[in-house]
Amino acid sequence: MEMNDLQPIILPGIPARRPLVIAGPCSAETEEQVLAAARALAAQEVKIFRAGIWKPRTKPGGFEGVGVEGLRWLQRVKAETGMYVSTEVATERHVFEALKAGVDLLWIGARTSANPFAMQELAGALRGVDIPVLVKNPVNPDLELWIGAIERLYNAGLRRLGAIHRGFSSYDRTIYRNQPQWHIPIELRRRLPQLPLLCDPSHIGGKRELIAPLSQEAMDLGFDGLIVESHCTPDEAWSDKQQQVTPDVLCFMLHTLVVRETTQTTEPLAELRQQIDRLDDELLALMAKRMRISREIGQYKKEHSMPILQAKRYDEILNKRGAQAVELGINPEFVKTLLQAIHEESVHEQVKVING
């Protein structure tokens, strides 16, 4: 589905320049905390306030949000600061309550977008309502599921839709709380170029010091906006302490962002792009040749009843090429990923030969 009549998320009074910024605490905790954050952010020219009212938590017993009472605090934020207000919805009742309270923008969380039943329920609750809705990527790196969630809302008539990249959950512990896997939002942009794309550096990074570099990376990749968690006293926050920044820090970070023009002409790049095209031609021709040889090896293995996977040889390739990558000044991790993909395809080709 192309969804080519999607509309940009334009809210009156908000300049159309990048990045569109949504900021506010992870959770609404108390009326004072919400208003203090809102006033400080409004003073820093933030126009859209966020606060979680209902919080899906990994385990029971944690702070699960203040519920409907918090919506009244958001109404006060709106009345006192003139900011637009937004919150996360996960059920039909959340939608009903948020709309009744005049919330201006909704987002759908990663655990909800991963569940087609929940998405269908939300689409039903939002049918015929003209409100911007942002859909976070599902926790698992499944682009089709993410697009499917957006499609359900589109089919319910919503046009001011957007996506939020918040990273992908993984069992491995790395520097990130959620792996960015940038190729997934990049592919989303390729598939749905009109869909506004925001980055949530707070959930990808999981720590304050990663928010600035992740936001910069998102800008360099042409993202339209940022949704960032901001709390006046982050160390005292009831949820997501490590990843919230004060409004001052957020403002400083936003001022240091380098936002490059996305509409500039790419004409001067024509010659370099031709060189890349020629190299890609060569790469593909080489790849085809490598696969032909792999099929020949497959034939030999079939005739001699040998197993396809030759772990020692594979290991040798990875090690040798990893060292070569360093010598050539290319990222060895990238070379490893590339060789793993090539090996997987090579094994797949041999499976076809052996079973053919």
Ligand SMILES: O=C(O)C(=O)C[C@]1(C(=O)O)C=C[C@@H](O)C=C1
């Ligand atoms: O060397 C082999 O036995 C191959 O089949 C080639 C190849 C490769 O593509 O590099 C493929 C499968 C093996 O696990 C190891 C290496």
